[in-house]
Amino acid sequence: MKRKCDRCDNEATVHEVVIRNGEKAEKHVCEGCAREDGFTVHAHAPISDLITKFVISQTKGEKSPVKVGVCGSCGLTFAEFKQQGVLGCPECYQTFEEQLSAMIERAHEGATHHIGKSPKRAGGSAGRHERITTLRKQLHDAITAEQYERAAALRDQLLRVEKPAAEREAAAESSKPQRGRGGSKA
Protein backbone atom coordinates (compact mmCIF):
# COMPACT_ATOMS: atom_id res chain seq x y z
CA MET A 1 0.00 0.00 0.00
CA LYS A 2 1.23 3.39 -0.92
CA ARG A 3 1.19 5.98 1.77
CA LYS A 4 -0.51 9.27 1.22
CA CYS A 5 1.11 12.62 1.98
CA ASP A 6 0.27 13.92 5.42
CA ARG A 7 -0.89 17.19 3.88
CA CYS A 8 -2.37 16.48 0.48
CA ASP A 9 -3.58 13.56 -1.59
CA ASN A 10 -0.31 12.92 -3.36
CA GLU A 11 1.82 9.89 -2.74
CA ALA A 12 4.30 10.35 0.07
CA THR A 13 7.85 9.92 -1.13
CA VAL A 14 9.79 11.71 1.58
CA HIS A 15 9.82 10.13 4.97
CA GLU A 16 11.26 11.55 8.16
CA VAL A 17 11.46 9.91 11.51
CA VAL A 18 12.45 12.11 14.38
CA ILE A 19 12.92 10.87 17.88
CA ARG A 20 12.75 13.67 20.35
CA ASN A 21 12.72 13.17 24.12
CA GLY A 22 12.12 9.47 23.61
CA GLU A 23 9.10 10.11 21.42
CA LYS A 24 8.99 9.06 17.84
CA ALA A 25 7.48 11.46 15.34
CA GLU A 26 7.00 10.31 11.77
CA LYS A 27 6.47 12.61 8.86
CA HIS A 28 5.38 11.41 5.43
CA VAL A 29 5.01 13.98 2.72
CA CYS A 30 5.00 14.28 -1.03
CA GLU A 31 7.84 15.89 -2.94
CA GLY A 32 6.04 19.21 -3.31
CA CYS A 33 5.14 19.54 0.35
CA ALA A 34 8.61 18.44 1.33
CA ARG A 35 10.12 21.30 -0.65
CA GLU A 36 7.80 23.73 1.06
CA ASP A 37 9.08 22.36 4.35
CA GLY A 38 12.61 23.09 3.30
CA PHE A 39 13.81 19.59 2.45
CA THR A 40 16.24 19.37 -0.42
CA VAL A 41 14.90 16.72 -2.66
CA HIS A 42 17.18 15.24 -5.28
CA ALA A 43 15.48 14.37 -8.48
CA HIS A 44 15.65 10.60 -8.95
CA ALA A 45 18.99 9.70 -10.43
CA PRO A 46 18.75 6.93 -12.99
CA ILE A 47 19.79 3.67 -11.36
CA SER A 48 22.26 2.97 -14.16
CA ASP A 49 24.14 6.16 -13.28
CA LEU A 50 24.35 5.10 -9.68
CA ILE A 51 25.66 1.70 -10.64
CA THR A 52 28.21 3.15 -13.00
CA LYS A 53 29.44 5.57 -10.37
CA PHE A 54 29.59 2.77 -7.83
CA VAL A 55 31.51 0.46 -10.12
CA ILE A 56 33.98 3.15 -11.09
CA SER A 57 34.63 4.04 -7.48
CA GLN A 58 35.19 0.38 -6.69
CA THR A 59 37.59 -0.36 -9.50
CA LYS A 60 39.56 2.84 -9.32
CA GLY A 61 42.88 2.34 -7.67
CA GLU A 62 42.26 -1.38 -7.28
CA LYS A 63 43.20 -2.06 -10.86
CA SER A 64 46.91 -2.65 -11.06
CA PRO A 65 48.58 -0.81 -13.90
CA VAL A 66 48.83 -3.37 -16.70
CA LYS A 67 52.17 -3.27 -18.36
CA VAL A 68 51.88 -2.87 -22.07
CA GLY A 69 54.60 -5.27 -23.00
CA VAL A 70 55.63 -6.83 -26.26
CA CYS A 71 57.50 -10.11 -26.38
CA GLY A 72 60.93 -9.41 -27.80
CA SER A 73 61.10 -12.82 -29.35
CA CYS A 74 57.78 -13.22 -31.16
CA GLY A 75 56.21 -9.76 -31.01
CA LEU A 76 53.07 -10.84 -29.17
CA THR A 77 51.39 -8.18 -27.02
CA PHE A 78 49.64 -9.04 -23.80
CA ALA A 79 46.40 -7.72 -25.26
CA GLU A 80 46.71 -10.20 -28.12
CA PHE A 81 47.26 -12.99 -25.64
CA LYS A 82 44.17 -12.01 -23.70
CA GLN A 83 42.19 -12.09 -26.91
CA GLN A 84 43.48 -15.41 -28.23
CA GLY A 85 44.17 -17.29 -25.02
CA VAL A 86 47.45 -18.68 -26.28
CA LEU A 87 50.98 -17.34 -25.98
CA GLY A 88 53.27 -16.74 -28.93
CA CYS A 89 56.46 -18.50 -27.88
CA PRO A 90 58.26 -19.94 -24.85
CA GLU A 91 59.88 -16.55 -24.12
CA CYS A 92 56.43 -15.03 -23.58
CA TYR A 93 56.45 -16.71 -20.17
CA GLN A 94 59.40 -14.50 -19.20
CA THR A 95 58.17 -11.37 -20.93
CA PHE A 96 54.76 -11.51 -19.28
CA GLU A 97 55.78 -13.32 -16.13
CA GLU A 98 54.30 -10.71 -13.83
CA GLN A 99 50.88 -10.66 -15.47
CA LEU A 100 50.85 -14.39 -16.14
CA SER A 101 51.76 -15.44 -12.62
CA ALA A 102 48.43 -14.44 -11.12
CA MET A 103 46.52 -15.91 -14.01
CA ILE A 104 48.40 -19.20 -13.84
CA GLU A 105 47.95 -19.37 -10.10
CA ARG A 106 44.20 -19.00 -10.52
CA ALA A 107 44.01 -21.58 -13.30
CA HIS A 108 46.00 -24.11 -11.32
CA GLU A 109 44.34 -23.79 -7.94
CA GLY A 110 47.00 -21.72 -6.30
CA ALA A 111 50.03 -23.56 -7.65
CA THR A 112 52.89 -21.27 -8.58
CA HIS A 113 55.77 -23.62 -9.37
CA HIS A 114 56.31 -26.76 -11.36
CA ILE A 115 56.65 -30.05 -9.52
CA GLY A 116 57.38 -33.18 -11.47
CA LYS A 117 59.34 -34.34 -14.44
CA SER A 118 61.98 -32.14 -15.96
CA PRO A 119 64.03 -32.77 -19.08
CA LYS A 120 67.21 -34.66 -18.30
CA ARG A 121 69.23 -32.18 -20.25
CA ALA A 122 67.68 -29.03 -18.82
CA GLY A 123 69.76 -29.15 -15.68
CA GLY A 124 72.99 -29.50 -17.64
CA SER A 125 73.83 -25.98 -18.62
CA ALA A 126 71.89 -22.93 -17.74
CA GLY A 127 71.07 -20.68 -20.64
CA ARG A 128 71.41 -23.46 -23.17
CA HIS A 129 67.83 -23.08 -24.32
CA GLU A 130 68.22 -19.37 -24.70
CA ARG A 131 71.43 -19.91 -26.66
CA ILE A 132 69.72 -22.35 -29.02
CA THR A 133 66.82 -19.99 -29.43
CA THR A 134 69.06 -17.07 -30.29
CA LEU A 135 71.13 -19.11 -32.70
CA ARG A 136 68.10 -20.49 -34.51
CA LYS A 137 66.70 -17.01 -34.85
CA GLN A 138 69.99 -15.62 -36.15
CA LEU A 139 70.28 -18.52 -38.56
CA HIS A 140 66.80 -17.90 -39.85
CA ASP A 141 67.53 -14.18 -40.29
CA ALA A 142 70.79 -14.94 -42.08
CA ILE A 143 69.03 -17.25 -44.53
CA THR A 144 66.28 -14.74 -45.25
CA ALA A 145 68.94 -12.08 -45.83
CA GLU A 146 70.80 -14.54 -48.09
CA GLN A 147 73.96 -14.28 -45.98
CA TYR A 148 75.00 -17.83 -46.60
CA GLU A 149 78.49 -17.71 -45.13
CA ARG A 150 77.16 -16.33 -41.93
CA ALA A 151 74.38 -18.91 -42.01
CA ALA A 152 76.87 -21.75 -42.38
CA ALA A 153 78.87 -20.49 -39.41
CA LEU A 154 75.73 -20.17 -37.33
CA ARG A 155 74.62 -23.65 -38.31
CA ASP A 156 77.94 -25.05 -37.11
CA GLN A 157 77.60 -23.22 -33.82
CA LEU A 158 74.08 -24.52 -33.45
CA LEU A 159 75.24 -28.06 -34.08
CA ARG A 160 77.95 -27.68 -31.45
CA VAL A 161 75.46 -26.51 -28.87
CA GLU A 162 72.93 -29.18 -29.74
CA LYS A 163 75.33 -32.06 -30.22
CA PRO A 164 76.72 -32.83 -26.79
CA ALA A 165 73.35 -34.30 -26.01
CA ALA A 166 74.64 -37.86 -26.00
CA GLU A 167 77.59 -37.06 -23.74
CA ARG A 168 75.38 -35.00 -21.53
CA GLU A 169 72.99 -37.87 -21.26
CA ALA A 170 75.70 -40.27 -20.28
CA ALA A 171 76.69 -37.91 -17.51
CA ALA A 172 73.11 -37.51 -16.43
CA GLU A 173 72.69 -41.26 -16.31
CA SER A 174 75.28 -41.60 -13.53
CA SER A 175 73.61 -38.99 -11.37
CA LYS A 176 69.97 -39.86 -12.13
CA PRO A 177 68.08 -36.61 -11.79
CA GLN A 178 64.94 -36.72 -9.74
CA ARG A 179 61.79 -37.32 -11.67
CA GLY A 180 58.18 -37.53 -10.70
CA ARG A 181 57.80 -37.12 -7.00
CA GLY A 182 60.28 -34.87 -5.32
CA GLY A 183 62.01 -35.37 -2.04
CA SER A 184 63.35 -38.49 -0.48
CA LYS A 185 61.84 -40.60 2.19
CA ALA A 186 63.59 -39.78 5.39
Add this chain to the structure above:
Amino acid sequence: MSAARPPTAAEWLRPDSPEGDVVLSSRIRLARNFAGFPFVGRAKREDRRQILQIAKRDIMQGGLAPEVMWVDLNEVSSLERSVLVERHLISKQHAKGDEPRAVAISNPDERLSIMVNEEDHLRIQVIRGGLDLMGAFTQIDEIDDKIEAMSDYAFSSRFGYLTACPTNVGTGIRVSVMLHLPGLKLSGELEKVKRAANGMSLAVRGFYGEGSDAVGDFFQLSNQTTLGKSERDLLEEFEKQIVPKVVEYERLARRSLLEKRRVILEDRVHRALGTLRHARLLKSEEALEMLSFLRLGINLGVVEGVELATVNNLILLTQPAHLQRLAKHDMEQSERRVERATVVRKHLGGG
Protein backbone atom coordinates in the same frame (compact mmCIF):
# COMPACT_ATOMS: atom_id res chain seq x y z
CA MET B 1 47.36 -43.87 -45.08
CA SER B 2 47.76 -47.59 -45.06
CA ALA B 3 44.76 -49.50 -46.27
CA ALA B 4 46.08 -52.59 -44.56
CA ARG B 5 45.06 -51.27 -41.20
CA PRO B 6 42.41 -53.53 -39.67
CA PRO B 7 39.24 -51.46 -39.47
CA THR B 8 38.27 -52.64 -36.02
CA ALA B 9 41.44 -52.67 -33.93
CA ALA B 10 41.15 -49.97 -31.34
CA GLU B 11 42.89 -50.38 -28.07
CA TRP B 12 40.16 -48.68 -26.09
CA LEU B 13 37.46 -51.03 -27.32
CA ARG B 14 39.07 -54.26 -26.20
CA PRO B 15 36.58 -56.31 -24.21
CA ASP B 16 38.96 -57.94 -21.72
CA SER B 17 40.66 -54.99 -20.04
CA PRO B 18 41.00 -54.23 -16.33
CA GLU B 19 37.74 -52.86 -14.92
CA GLY B 20 36.51 -53.04 -18.52
CA ASP B 21 32.86 -53.28 -17.50
CA VAL B 22 33.00 -49.62 -16.48
CA VAL B 23 36.29 -48.20 -17.76
CA LEU B 24 36.67 -48.18 -21.54
CA SER B 25 40.08 -46.60 -21.71
CA SER B 26 42.87 -44.81 -19.92
CA ARG B 27 44.55 -42.06 -21.86
CA ILE B 28 47.50 -39.84 -21.10
CA ARG B 29 48.53 -36.87 -23.17
CA LEU B 30 51.67 -34.76 -22.86
CA ALA B 31 51.94 -31.29 -24.38
CA ARG B 32 55.48 -30.51 -25.52
CA ASN B 33 57.18 -27.76 -27.51
CA PHE B 34 60.63 -27.56 -29.05
CA ALA B 35 62.91 -24.81 -27.80
CA GLY B 36 63.79 -22.13 -30.29
CA PHE B 37 60.50 -21.90 -32.17
CA PRO B 38 57.36 -19.90 -31.67
CA PHE B 39 54.28 -21.86 -30.58
CA VAL B 40 52.21 -23.20 -33.44
CA GLY B 41 49.61 -20.42 -33.39
CA ARG B 42 52.26 -17.81 -34.05
CA ALA B 43 54.59 -19.88 -36.20
CA LYS B 44 54.86 -18.98 -39.85
CA ARG B 45 54.36 -21.66 -42.47
CA GLU B 46 58.13 -22.03 -42.81
CA ASP B 47 58.52 -22.49 -39.03
CA ARG B 48 55.78 -25.06 -39.04
CA ARG B 49 57.50 -26.94 -41.83
CA GLN B 50 60.75 -26.98 -39.85
CA ILE B 51 58.97 -28.15 -36.71
CA LEU B 52 57.35 -30.89 -38.74
CA GLN B 53 60.75 -31.98 -40.06
CA ILE B 54 62.36 -32.09 -36.65
CA ALA B 55 59.41 -33.98 -35.22
CA LYS B 56 59.40 -36.45 -38.08
CA ARG B 57 63.11 -37.16 -37.62
CA ASP B 58 62.76 -37.61 -33.86
CA ILE B 59 59.64 -39.72 -34.06
CA MET B 60 60.53 -41.93 -36.99
CA GLN B 61 64.15 -42.51 -35.97
CA GLY B 62 63.68 -42.54 -32.24
CA GLY B 63 62.54 -46.14 -31.91
CA LEU B 64 59.40 -45.07 -30.09
CA ALA B 65 57.45 -48.19 -31.08
CA PRO B 66 58.14 -51.24 -33.26
CA GLU B 67 56.29 -49.70 -36.16
CA VAL B 68 55.22 -46.11 -36.47
CA MET B 69 53.12 -44.76 -39.29
CA TRP B 70 53.57 -41.11 -40.28
CA VAL B 71 50.45 -39.45 -41.63
CA ASP B 72 50.87 -36.05 -43.24
CA LEU B 73 47.40 -34.66 -42.75
CA ASN B 74 47.56 -32.57 -45.91
CA GLU B 75 48.05 -35.71 -47.92
CA VAL B 76 45.01 -37.64 -46.77
CA SER B 77 41.34 -37.02 -47.53
CA SER B 78 39.06 -35.28 -45.11
CA LEU B 79 37.25 -38.61 -44.69
CA GLU B 80 40.48 -40.28 -43.50
CA ARG B 81 41.02 -37.39 -41.12
CA SER B 82 37.52 -37.86 -39.72
CA VAL B 83 38.23 -41.57 -39.27
CA LEU B 84 41.26 -40.57 -37.18
CA VAL B 85 39.09 -38.26 -35.09
CA GLU B 86 36.56 -41.02 -34.48
CA ARG B 87 39.38 -43.31 -33.42
CA HIS B 88 40.54 -40.66 -30.92
CA LEU B 89 43.92 -40.42 -32.64
CA ILE B 90 43.65 -36.75 -33.56
CA SER B 91 41.50 -33.88 -32.34
CA LYS B 92 38.74 -32.25 -34.36
CA GLN B 93 40.84 -29.12 -34.47
CA HIS B 94 43.78 -31.03 -35.90
CA ALA B 95 41.63 -32.45 -38.69
CA LYS B 96 40.85 -28.94 -39.95
CA GLY B 97 42.86 -26.54 -42.10
CA ASP B 98 45.74 -26.82 -44.53
CA GLU B 99 48.76 -25.86 -42.42
CA PRO B 100 51.72 -28.26 -42.29
CA ARG B 101 50.74 -30.81 -39.65
CA ALA B 102 50.85 -34.53 -39.10
CA VAL B 103 50.13 -37.41 -36.79
CA ALA B 104 52.33 -40.40 -36.03
CA ILE B 105 50.56 -43.58 -35.00
CA SER B 106 51.96 -46.84 -33.70
CA ASN B 107 50.92 -49.66 -35.99
CA PRO B 108 48.85 -51.72 -35.62
CA ASP B 109 47.98 -51.26 -31.94
CA GLU B 110 47.27 -47.51 -32.17
CA ARG B 111 48.30 -47.16 -28.55
CA LEU B 112 50.60 -44.28 -29.35
CA SER B 113 49.72 -41.24 -31.38
CA ILE B 114 51.62 -37.99 -31.65
CA MET B 115 49.95 -34.94 -33.12
CA VAL B 116 52.48 -32.56 -34.62
CA ASN B 117 51.62 -28.86 -34.93
CA GLU B 118 48.31 -28.97 -33.17
CA GLU B 119 48.08 -26.28 -30.45
CA ASP B 120 51.52 -27.35 -29.25
CA HIS B 121 54.37 -28.68 -31.37
CA LEU B 122 53.81 -32.14 -29.97
CA ARG B 123 50.79 -33.69 -28.34
CA ILE B 124 51.91 -37.17 -27.36
CA GLN B 125 49.13 -39.58 -26.48
CA VAL B 126 49.14 -43.11 -25.15
CA ILE B 127 45.88 -44.98 -24.75
CA ARG B 128 45.19 -48.30 -23.04
CA GLY B 129 42.06 -50.37 -22.78
CA GLY B 130 40.41 -50.40 -19.37
CA LEU B 131 41.98 -48.89 -16.27
CA ASP B 132 45.73 -48.91 -16.81
CA LEU B 133 47.07 -45.45 -16.21
CA MET B 134 50.40 -46.58 -14.80
CA GLY B 135 50.98 -48.77 -17.86
CA ALA B 136 50.14 -45.87 -20.12
CA PHE B 137 52.40 -43.56 -18.15
CA THR B 138 55.39 -45.88 -18.23
CA GLN B 139 55.10 -46.02 -22.01
CA ILE B 140 54.57 -42.31 -22.59
CA ASP B 141 57.35 -41.38 -20.17
CA GLU B 142 59.84 -43.47 -22.14
CA ILE B 143 58.68 -42.01 -25.43
CA ASP B 144 58.99 -38.52 -24.01
CA ASP B 145 62.55 -39.29 -22.85
CA LYS B 146 63.51 -40.60 -26.28
CA ILE B 147 62.29 -37.49 -28.05
CA GLU B 148 63.92 -35.26 -25.49
CA ALA B 149 67.23 -37.06 -26.02
CA MET B 150 67.18 -35.77 -29.59
CA SER B 151 65.66 -32.31 -29.34
CA ASP B 152 65.39 -29.69 -26.64
CA TYR B 153 62.01 -28.95 -25.18
CA ALA B 154 60.94 -25.50 -24.08
CA PHE B 155 61.17 -25.71 -20.32
CA SER B 156 61.49 -23.34 -17.39
CA SER B 157 62.37 -24.33 -13.89
CA ARG B 158 59.49 -22.31 -12.49
CA PHE B 159 56.71 -23.12 -14.95
CA GLY B 160 57.88 -26.54 -16.16
CA TYR B 161 57.10 -27.56 -19.74
CA LEU B 162 56.08 -24.43 -21.57
CA THR B 163 52.86 -24.72 -23.55
CA ALA B 164 50.95 -22.41 -25.85
CA CYS B 165 48.10 -22.18 -23.39
CA PRO B 166 49.06 -21.44 -19.78
CA THR B 167 46.36 -23.84 -18.58
CA ASN B 168 48.55 -26.75 -19.73
CA VAL B 169 51.84 -25.45 -18.35
CA GLY B 170 53.82 -27.46 -15.81
CA THR B 171 53.69 -31.17 -16.42
CA GLY B 172 51.69 -30.64 -19.61
CA ILE B 173 49.85 -33.81 -18.69
CA ARG B 174 46.21 -34.60 -19.31
CA VAL B 175 44.97 -37.80 -17.75
CA SER B 176 41.67 -38.93 -19.11
CA VAL B 177 39.56 -41.95 -18.33
CA MET B 178 36.59 -42.96 -20.48
CA LEU B 179 33.80 -44.33 -18.34
CA HIS B 180 30.54 -46.09 -19.13
CA LEU B 181 28.05 -45.04 -16.47
CA PRO B 182 24.57 -46.19 -17.44
CA GLY B 183 23.83 -47.44 -13.91
CA LEU B 184 24.44 -44.07 -12.31
CA LYS B 185 22.50 -42.39 -15.08
CA LEU B 186 19.47 -44.64 -14.68
CA SER B 187 19.48 -44.32 -10.91
CA GLY B 188 19.74 -40.55 -11.16
CA GLU B 189 22.98 -40.39 -9.23
CA LEU B 190 25.15 -39.16 -12.02
CA GLU B 191 24.77 -35.52 -11.02
CA LYS B 192 26.24 -36.32 -7.62
CA VAL B 193 29.31 -37.85 -9.23
CA LYS B 194 29.63 -34.88 -11.57
CA ARG B 195 29.43 -32.44 -8.69
CA ALA B 196 32.02 -34.39 -6.73
CA ALA B 197 34.30 -34.43 -9.76
CA ASN B 198 33.95 -30.70 -10.27
CA GLY B 199 34.74 -30.21 -6.61
CA MET B 200 38.02 -31.99 -7.18
CA SER B 201 38.70 -29.74 -10.18
CA LEU B 202 38.21 -32.58 -12.61
CA ALA B 203 36.44 -32.12 -15.90
CA VAL B 204 33.59 -34.37 -16.97
CA ARG B 205 33.13 -34.44 -20.70
CA GLY B 206 31.26 -36.41 -23.33
CA PHE B 207 32.40 -39.12 -25.71
CA TYR B 208 34.32 -36.77 -27.96
CA GLY B 209 35.91 -34.59 -25.33
CA GLU B 210 35.70 -30.85 -25.08
CA GLY B 211 32.31 -29.45 -25.95
CA SER B 212 30.73 -32.79 -26.75
CA ASP B 213 27.59 -34.09 -25.09
CA ALA B 214 27.49 -37.30 -23.21
CA VAL B 215 25.82 -39.65 -25.65
CA GLY B 216 25.13 -43.20 -24.59
CA ASP B 217 26.26 -42.56 -21.02
CA PHE B 218 29.94 -42.46 -21.94
CA PHE B 219 31.92 -39.89 -20.00
CA GLN B 220 35.50 -38.73 -19.91
CA LEU B 221 36.96 -37.77 -16.59
CA SER B 222 40.13 -35.70 -16.75
CA ASN B 223 42.35 -33.39 -14.73
CA GLN B 224 42.14 -29.66 -15.27
CA THR B 225 45.27 -28.42 -13.58
CA THR B 226 48.81 -29.24 -14.59
CA LEU B 227 50.97 -27.15 -12.28
CA GLY B 228 52.20 -27.97 -8.81
CA LYS B 229 51.52 -31.69 -8.73
CA SER B 230 53.84 -34.39 -10.03
CA GLU B 231 52.73 -36.81 -12.70
CA ARG B 232 52.91 -39.75 -10.34
CA ASP B 233 50.89 -38.08 -7.60
CA LEU B 234 48.19 -37.17 -10.09
CA LEU B 235 48.13 -40.68 -11.56
CA GLU B 236 48.01 -42.33 -8.18
CA GLU B 237 45.08 -40.15 -7.23
CA PHE B 238 43.28 -41.17 -10.40
CA GLU B 239 44.10 -44.84 -10.37
CA LYS B 240 43.90 -45.57 -6.67
CA GLN B 241 41.23 -43.17 -5.46
CA ILE B 242 39.05 -41.37 -7.95
CA VAL B 243 38.39 -43.98 -10.63
CA PRO B 244 37.93 -46.96 -8.26
CA LYS B 245 35.39 -44.90 -6.33
CA VAL B 246 33.37 -44.15 -9.46
CA VAL B 247 33.66 -47.77 -10.60
CA GLU B 248 32.38 -48.90 -7.21
CA TYR B 249 29.41 -46.50 -7.34
CA GLU B 250 28.55 -47.58 -10.85
CA ARG B 251 28.65 -51.25 -9.95
CA LEU B 252 26.54 -50.59 -6.88
CA ALA B 253 23.99 -48.76 -8.99
CA ARG B 254 23.94 -51.60 -11.50
CA ARG B 255 23.47 -54.18 -8.79
CA SER B 256 20.65 -52.25 -7.22
CA LEU B 257 18.98 -51.94 -10.63
CA LEU B 258 19.23 -55.69 -11.02
CA GLU B 259 17.75 -56.32 -7.62
CA LYS B 260 15.10 -53.65 -7.39
CA ARG B 261 14.18 -52.72 -10.92
CA ARG B 262 15.05 -55.79 -12.87
CA VAL B 263 12.04 -55.66 -15.20
CA ILE B 264 12.67 -52.05 -16.09
CA LEU B 265 16.32 -52.81 -16.74
CA GLU B 266 15.53 -55.87 -18.85
CA ASP B 267 12.97 -53.90 -20.78
CA ARG B 268 15.45 -51.13 -21.59
CA VAL B 269 18.12 -53.57 -22.66
CA HIS B 270 15.88 -55.75 -24.80
CA ARG B 271 14.19 -52.77 -26.42
CA ALA B 272 17.66 -51.54 -27.34
CA LEU B 273 18.54 -54.92 -28.78
CA GLY B 274 15.25 -55.00 -30.67
CA THR B 275 15.86 -51.58 -32.14
CA LEU B 276 19.40 -52.45 -33.13
CA ARG B 277 18.36 -55.76 -34.70
CA HIS B 278 15.40 -54.47 -36.63
CA ALA B 279 15.65 -50.74 -37.28
CA ARG B 280 15.90 -49.65 -40.91
CA LEU B 281 17.10 -46.14 -40.11
CA LEU B 282 19.53 -45.34 -37.31
CA LYS B 283 20.88 -41.98 -36.28
CA SER B 284 24.40 -41.90 -34.90
CA GLU B 285 23.32 -40.80 -31.41
CA GLU B 286 20.50 -43.34 -31.29
CA ALA B 287 22.86 -46.14 -32.23
CA LEU B 288 25.31 -45.12 -29.49
CA GLU B 289 22.52 -44.86 -26.95
CA MET B 290 21.15 -48.30 -27.80
CA LEU B 291 24.63 -49.83 -27.88
CA SER B 292 25.19 -48.35 -24.45
CA PHE B 293 22.13 -50.20 -23.06
CA LEU B 294 23.18 -53.37 -24.80
CA ARG B 295 26.66 -53.10 -23.33
CA LEU B 296 25.13 -52.73 -19.89
CA GLY B 297 22.90 -55.77 -20.53
CA ILE B 298 25.84 -57.92 -21.54
CA ASN B 299 27.90 -56.85 -18.53
CA LEU B 300 25.02 -57.72 -16.22
CA GLY B 301 24.19 -61.01 -17.89
CA VAL B 302 20.74 -59.79 -18.88
CA VAL B 303 21.47 -60.49 -22.54
CA GLU B 304 23.07 -63.61 -23.88
CA GLY B 305 24.46 -64.50 -27.24
CA VAL B 306 25.97 -61.10 -28.01
CA GLU B 307 29.70 -60.58 -27.54
CA LEU B 308 31.00 -57.48 -25.79
CA ALA B 309 33.62 -57.19 -28.52
CA THR B 310 30.87 -56.94 -31.15
CA VAL B 311 29.21 -54.10 -29.29
CA ASN B 312 32.50 -52.31 -28.77
CA ASN B 313 33.30 -52.59 -32.47
CA LEU B 314 29.88 -51.29 -33.42
CA ILE B 315 30.44 -48.22 -31.26
CA LEU B 316 33.21 -47.34 -33.68
CA LEU B 317 31.77 -48.71 -36.93
CA THR B 318 28.54 -46.74 -36.61
CA GLN B 319 30.37 -43.42 -36.55
CA PRO B 320 29.84 -41.44 -39.77
CA ALA B 321 33.37 -41.57 -41.18
CA HIS B 322 33.86 -45.24 -40.38
CA LEU B 323 30.58 -46.08 -42.07
CA GLN B 324 31.61 -44.26 -45.20
CA ARG B 325 34.99 -45.84 -45.26
CA LEU B 326 33.43 -49.26 -44.88
CA ALA B 327 31.03 -48.55 -47.73
CA LYS B 328 33.93 -47.08 -49.71
CA HIS B 329 32.05 -43.99 -50.78
CA ASP B 330 30.80 -40.68 -49.40
CA MET B 331 27.23 -40.68 -48.17
CA GLU B 332 24.59 -38.11 -47.32
CA GLN B 333 23.24 -38.18 -43.79
CA SER B 334 20.01 -39.93 -44.86
CA GLU B 335 22.00 -42.59 -46.71
CA ARG B 336 24.20 -43.10 -43.68
CA ARG B 337 21.18 -43.85 -41.50
CA VAL B 338 20.19 -46.68 -43.81
CA GLU B 339 23.75 -47.97 -43.99
CA ARG B 340 24.20 -47.74 -40.23
CA ALA B 341 21.07 -49.77 -39.59
CA THR B 342 22.23 -52.34 -42.15
CA VAL B 343 25.70 -52.70 -40.61
CA VAL B 344 24.26 -53.04 -37.11
CA ARG B 345 21.70 -55.67 -38.21
CA LYS B 346 24.42 -57.64 -39.93
CA HIS B 347 26.65 -57.67 -36.85
CA LEU B 348 23.87 -58.47 -34.40
CA GLY B 349 22.18 -61.13 -36.49
CA GLY B 350 18.97 -59.16 -36.90
CA GLY B 351 16.48 -59.30 -39.71
